Amino acid sequence: MKPIQILATAMLTCTMAGCHNSGKINYPEAPQDGTVDTIFGMKVSDIYRPLENDTAPATLAWVEAENKVTQDYLSQIPFRKAIAERLTHLNNYVKRGVPSRENDGKYYYSENDGLKNQAVIYRTDDPLSSEREEFLDPNSLSDDGTVALTGLSQSKDGKYTAYTISRSGSDWTEIYVMDTATKQLLPDHIEWAKFSGAEWDGDGFYYSAYPRPEEGKEFSNANENHQIYYHKIGTPQSDDTLVFSDPANPLHFHGAQVAGKNPVMFVSVGGQGVGNALKMRSNGGWVTVAPDQDYETSVIDVIDGKIYLLTAFGADRRRVMVADVANPGRENWRELIPEGDGVLKGVQLSGKDLYLTYEKDASDHVSIYSLDGKKKSDVKLPGIGSVGFSTSSKYPEDVFYSLSSFTSPATVYKFNPATGESSKVFQPEIEGVNLDDYVTEQVFFTSKDGTKVPMFLTYKKGMERNGKNPVYLYGYGGFNVSLTPGFSANRMLMLENGVMYAQTNLRGGSEYGEAWHEAGTKMKKQNVFDDFISAAEYLVNEGWTSSDYLTIEGGSNGGLLVGATVNQRPDLFKVAFPRVGVMDMMRYHLFTIGWNWASDYGTSADSPEMAKYLLGYSPLHTVRNDGTPYPAIMVTTADHDDRVVPAHSFKYAAALQAADTGDAPKLIRIDSKAGHGAGKPMAKVIEEYADIYSFMFYNLGITPGSVTGDSKK
Structure with a gap:
């Protein structure tokens, strides 16, 4: 009453x-x-x-x-x-993220059962089953829910899982490492990272960080000299190796990416343009892939000596290009998938297929292409809205996505590449609300x-x-x-x-x-x-x-x-x-x-x-x-x-x-x-x-x- x-x-x-x-x-x-x-x-x-x-x-x-x-x-x-x-x-309903199959062969997804301050990460052998185990609960990291989980990244062999957190909504990032199988927290701890995750390579990972800020000015002073370090598991942060720095350009962002079965390291350089430059590590030095920050360019993956790139260079609405690892300069790029009617928002690899997400009149559409640039089909989405895909180059049969709209909470689907059909995995329900x-x-x-x-x-x-x-x-x-x-x-x-x-x-x-x-x-x-x-x-x-x-x-x-x-x-x-x-x-x-x-x-x-x-x-x-x-x-x-x-x-x-x-x-x-x-x-x-x-x-x-x-x- x-x-x-x-x-x-x-x-x-x-x-x-x-x-x-x-x-x-x-x-x-x-x-x-x-x-x-x-x-x-x-x-x-x-x-x-x-x-x-x-x-x-x-x-x-x-x-x-x-x-x-x-x-x-x-x-x-x-x-x-x-x-x-x-x-x-209205907020007290179950919300679930898209499952992702990781390098240990298990599936991971986030879920908030209603009013938890932060979503919990679960692990399972079967994403269609109700059997699961809690992998990481960010709510246990603080008394008031103000420590947020901002990312998870598993080593190539699945042995380790790095997770990143933010405290009290700050952009400053801390990185912790767990033993994936036992969930035991390891001593490794990275501070003062920013706009960075953990990019695994061998027995460690790359991350981007700024010099420790002046005490009392952590949240206001200008951030300068973004640097990339390599951290080896089991060592203190003070022993980390400086991998990339550019003191002549203190207002640049630097982000590391490792791609391909035979790992190739790339560094994205941004901060002073609408796009980013791109460099590739080669023979102990750096080779230029994209020379300037006038266009957005990102690495989709490296397959059989070829770099697959998503770029706005020469295409306002973006296109897919390919370059040889041996000769990756922009002048040697070849067009694989030309610019289309919609804006190409993202490209994900699943086995030997590329899933392209286009935006047309502010809603999402997905098409599938082969690695030779030929269109295979469109994904028949069950509605109009915003889509988020989870794919794996290692497990091409595991394709999941979520679809949401103004009148529909994010619903999770499993996509069957062989039949082109989608089956519903999870649909939220809000008690007492007729959407x-x-x-x-x-x-x-x-x-x-x-x-x-x-x-x-x-x-x-x-x-x-x-x-x-x-x-x-x-x-x-x-x-x-x-x-x-x-x-x-x-x-x-x-x-x-x-x-x-x-x-x-x-x-x-x-x-x-x-x-x-x-x-x-x-x-x-x-x-x-x-x-x-x-x-x-x-x-x-x-x-x-x-x-x-x-x-x-x-x-x-x-x-x-x-x-x-x-x-x-x-x-x-x-x-x-x-x-x-x-x-x-x-x-x-x-x-x-x-x-x-x-x-x-x-x-x-x-x-x-x-x-x-x-x-x-x-x-x-x-x-x-x-x-x-x-x-x-x-x-x-x-x-x-x-x-x-x-x-x-x-x-x-x-x-x-x-x-x-x-x-x-x-x-x-x-x-x-x-x-x-x-x-x-x-x-x-x-x-x-x-x-x-x-x-x-x-x-x-x-x-x-x-x-x-x-x-x-």
Whole structure:
């Protein structure tokens, strides 16, 4: 009966108070020092510079005060607790990953039986059987679930298994090693690795790491000099051998890959372009395979002296090339599978077949080719959505994949290469939720310059175009990242309460190849904001919603998107969530790996023109201060975010709160022991979305009627 009482109270309170904040909030005063930078003759104010020091006492005091203001506000929302309870119920279902047959001949997969903070890794002799054993439980690595498993890698003989972890959401990686058969933890332990797994070769593995950072600045100082080491099992990290380093280019990333039965080592070099260079180890030295970072190039595998490559060189939508190990330079590459209509997202080897995953209009399609480049067949997928394949060159009969969509959780299938048929291995079920009640359609709208842009709309069947439907619009638009259909249990809470979820495929992503990506970069970045604004206008003009019911959200580069579009069109939105966003475009390149984003953004140090362009849309620097009403805004960030440092959100929130933008709340939610988002424990995910959805419904003036599990509103 308790949830029903909460709902009844919520309905009464919202009726009387209008479900929105009606008074001004007393925000904490942020530390400031009056800093003004001169950039190519332009005076650029940065008065909240002290907030960049995230360990300073003044910053810590401000963070504590801001969190108190935010929690005081959220605690007054009468249905917040009921939303958290409903989200807990919606997430309490079994989720299983795709089985993978490893070098020891056994199958491994992840599973969360409901509300565990982290998924558990299981091992079995038969993935179709219920018999299995627990191999590794990341929940045992911490008391609060903030240690996340980020990767598993088995030695070529299957004797050892290396696993990588992240603590509190940081990008810093630690590597541990187990005896695969006994599951005994070995003494080997690697620290300060980053953007790296364990790449096995013989009795050890390669990994990429940075020099140990300055104490107290582990999560903010710029990372430079990425190096590759070789670690031999049974030895301390201090004895590891430096294999690859490039001190002349401290802002490069370096990643190792070992391919082929007769192991060949490759090093990918990135960080200063849209793609990567590629080098191959040969006779104790290095031979160039791909000479520059202008195109993405990756090694699929090495077979019978031939290197199979996936590349964007000469193909905006990517193609497959082949080169001889004896003569691997780009000038000697031969085309194996030409560029197709869709964007080639990935290629996997299974025995003597290549499985190619193409993206067409933001959904996945899979084709099978032989090693001589001839197409054999298409995989008949059981639906439209996003697919993830698991194949093995050693065990070609073992092909598994998952398929998910906006209205279907990830379902696992086994594919039979001989018959071309798929059989269901595992399908999740969410108690009390009928997914057939919802529908997804894809539409194309026209952006400001006439470009057609796709968008997915997911909503409850029977929704009318009355201009009063709440809509939650999500976008990203950058770094060659494509937004394809995917399921979210949290999102179901919105859908069952009559909210439409709209996901748009903005320029800057990879949906239509490199030209689509390039059209949203550097001095064309405004195209991305125009696309997002046009998406919102389309939803209004088509009668789905109005500005009084429109919420927008984006994270990281998408946080920048939300911040910029709110400043440009504050009248168009009612609620906004800029999450872990890049908000200071004049200084982003000075923190951790921010310099890596220059290929998409450009930097304020590049030229007067680039600096002026960045200043023209930088969310921190373009907040209005003239009484223009802004939507209700809740910024989100985390104390261990060393991808987009929290200083971005700190300074932006301080500027918002100090500006004259009307009485709608401008809050910041600062999570602790959390990072950019990956590996966040289930408990924290539920807490965060309970706050986000509570804030949204409250400021839309809507009571979420399903929070008790009752479909009535």
